[in-house]
Amino acid sequence: MPVTTIAGRDVHVDDEGFLTVYDEWDPDLARQLAAQIGLDLTDEHFKALTFLRADYVTQGETATLRRVSALGGIPTKELFSLFPKKPAKKMAYIAGLPKPHGCV
Known part of the structure; x- marks a missing residue:
């Protein structure tokens, strides 16, 4: 494992x-x-990150964008605004979690 x-x-x-x-x-x-x-985190960013980290503990894998939207209560459009271009990958990176399945 690289450090x-x-x-x-x-x-x-x-x-x-x-x-x-x-x-x-x-x-x-x-x-x-x-x-x-290139992102400056706000409380809205941390809402998504907190959901991701809590969900990871129970599910054993990083949540997809759809799951964050549906269960985390954050509209997909807002996730794209908070984490432009590749929101699922960026959220996982910042949340300290593995890249979600299906992300390139």
């Missing part, structure tokens, strides 16, 4: 930069990850 340094601390990542150790994530790291892809 990289983000915001002065070492974290385990896969070949694409997605975190591989669930417990290494925290909101400060999320802000750093978001900044790396």
